Structures are given as structure tokens and as C-alpha cells.
Amino acid sequence: MSFTDKLSAAWQSQTSLLCVGLDPDLSRLPAELQSQPDAILAFCRAIVDATADLACAFKPQIAYFAALRAEDQLEELCKYIRSRYPQVPLVLDAKRGDIGATAEQYAREAFERYGADAVTVNPYMGSDSIAPYLEWKDRGAIVLCRTSNPGGSDLQFLKVDGVPLYQHVARLVAEKWNTNGQCGLVVGATFPEELAQVRAIVADMPLLVPGIGAQGGDIAATVAAGSDSVGAGMMINSSRAILYAQAQAGEDFAAAARRVALETRDAINTHRKP
Numbered sequence: 084m085s086f087t088d089k090l091s092a093a094w095q096s097q098t099s100l101l102c103v104g105l106d107p108d109l110s111r112l113p114a115e116l117q118s119q120p121d122a123i124l125a126f127c128r129a130i131v132d133a134t135a136d137l138a139c140a141f142k143p144q145i146a147y148f149a150a151l152r153a154e155d156q157l158e159e160l161c162k163y164i165r166s167r168y169p170q171v172p173l174v175l176d177a178k179r180g181d182i183g184a185t186a187e188q189y190a191r192e193a194f195e196r197y198g199a200d201a202v203t204v205n206p207y208m209g210s211d212s213i214a215p216y217l218e219w220k221d222r223g224a225i226v227l228c229r230t231s232n233p234g235g236s237d238l239q240f241l242k243v244d245g246v247p248l249y250q251h252v253a254r255l256v257a258e259k260w261n262t263n264g265q266c267g268l269v270v271g272a273t274f275p276e277e278l279a280q281v282r283a284i285v286a287d288m289p290l291l292v293p294g295i296g297a298q299g300g301d302i303a304a305t306v307a308a309g310s311d312s313v314g315a316g317m318m319i320n321s322s323r324a325i326l327y328a329q330a331q332a333g334e335d336f337a338a339a340a341r342r343v344a345l346e347t348r349d350a351i352n353t354h355r356k357p
């Protein structure tokens with residue numbers, strides 16, 4: 084099944100636009116896990132098991148694994164998600180961007196090694212740097228457009244022919260690069276006005292929307308600005324707020340993560356229009 088078909092099915096079957104981000108930080112893991120040899124894998128698997136019925140996607144961020152020399156644990160985690168929860172799309176957040184020959188290897192890494200349904204990519208190097216991902220006709224390439232960080236404005240807001248650069252990216256992806264219908268865009272929940280502008284340009288293209296939770300983006304404004312024509316269209320990502328949720332009495336870390344994921348999923352759904 085293609086990335087976009089799997090995502091549309093997940094939006095429906097899970098009744099969820101919540102993407103659970105997997106950004107394991109060893110120093111924030113529960114003490115009882117920290118000394119285990121495969122602590123990262125054990126932690127992420129527990130989070131996945133606790134939230135799988137609440138998520139329309141899982142998004143491991145590769146830097147958190149690579150920094151700890153834990154790519155083997157990321158591989159195992161991806162295998163686990165694919166076999167246990169095949170209905171939940173797996174988005175590898177890698178933000179790759181390089182010349183075509185190198186991009187071919189990055190595409191193999193994402194789609195062969197990790198078996199991701201989609202990968203995040205950087206548009207700065209242009210069409211030939213994106214083409215290798217599009218060779219994988221059923222997989223997604225999710226292109227950075229209007230990122231959630233404040234510094235994203237340095238370049239993304241520059242006017243080119245009177246139009247901000249991020250809008251050029253949105254148009255380029257929608258009109259030229261989306262040859263297989265498997266492209267998406269990254270637009271931050273911290274910029275709802277720009278999210279609405281992007282939605283107006285790209286019709287029902289899926290958007291990966293990080294920035295709620297730890298980055299403080301407003302859920303109601305995000306849903307109002309970014310929903311597609313059927314009240315879906317987004318993977319609204321939260322990572323740290325779920326992963327490191329404060330445990331309440333009687334909860335372990337996974338139960339706390341589930342509680343926050345449930346609250347977040349429901350808060351998003353409250354604002355959706357049928």
C-alpha cells in the first residue's frame with residue numbers, strides 16, 4: 084500500500100491526526116531503563132505499544148539514535164512498528180538533502196534499511212536532489228516548507244518575486260515534484276497563518292505539522308488552519324510532551340505517555356470539522 088493510502092486509512096481507522104514523535108534522549112529515560120544495553124529500543128517500544136491505537140503515524144527522528152550510535156536499535160524499532168502496527172505509517176525524520184548520487188543512498192537508507200513509508204527531505208538543493216526519493220513510487224517524500232523553529236524565517240520568509248520562499252516551495256512540490264502523489268510538506272504548528280497559506284496552495288496534500296506540545300503551538304489554530312477538505316490532512320506531531328510526560332500516582336512512564344497522547348488526540352479531534 085502506498086504511503087498516502089496508508090495515511091488516509093490511518094486517519095480514518097485510528098480517528099486520529101496525532102503523530103507520535105520518537106526522540107529518545109538517554110538522560111531523560113526512566114532510571115530503571117538507563118542501564119539496560121538496549122535502553123533506547125526498550126523505551127521506544129513501550130511508547131509505541133502505549134500509543135499505537137491513538138496515532139496516525141510514528142516519527143522517529145534519526146539524530147537521536149545516531150548520536151547514541153543506536154542505529155541498530157532504530158532498525159529494530161522500525162521492524163517492530165512495521166510488524167506489530169502495520170496500519171500506522173512510519174515517517175523517518177532525517178531531513179536529508181544532497182546531490183542525486185548521494186540522495187540515492189539516503190533514499191535506500193530510509194526505505195530499505197529502515198523500511199520507512201516516508202522520509203523528510205530538504206528542498207534547498209533542488210529537483211535533482213529530490214528525484215531519487217521519487218523513484219520509490221509508493222513511498223513518501225515530505226519536504227521542509229515552513230519549519231516550526233523561529234530561525235526558519237531567516238530564509239523561508241525571504242521574498243522572491245514578491246512571494247515568500249516557503250510559498251514557492253509549496254507550489255513547486257504541488258505542481259512539479261509530486262509526480263507519484265506521494266509528496267507531503269513540513270509546516271510548523273507555531274505558524275498557523277502560514278499553515279493556512281500552504282493549505283490553500285496545495286489542496287489536500289498531507290502535511291507533517293510539528294510544533295504543538297513542547298514548542299507551544301496552539302492545537303485549535305493548527306486544526307483550523309491546516310485541515311484538508313475532509314477535516315484530516317495532517318500528521319500533527321508531538322514528541323517530548325508525550326515521551327517525557329510527568330507520571331501521576333500509579334502511572335509508569337508508558338501510562339503517562341498514553342494519557343498525554345490520548346489528551347492530545349482528543350484535543351485535536353474536538354476542533355475537527357466532520
Ligand SMILES: O=c1ccn([C@@H]2O[C@H](COP(=O)(O)O)[C@@H](O)[C@H]2O)c(=O)[nH]1
Pocket residue numbers: 104106144176229230231232269270271293294295296297298320321322323324
Ligand atoms: O519544522 C520542524 C521539523 C521537524 N521538527 C521535528 O519534530 C519534532 C518535534 O519535537 P517536540 O518535542 O514535539 O518539539 C523533533 O523531532 C524535531 O526535530 C520540528 O520540530 N520542526
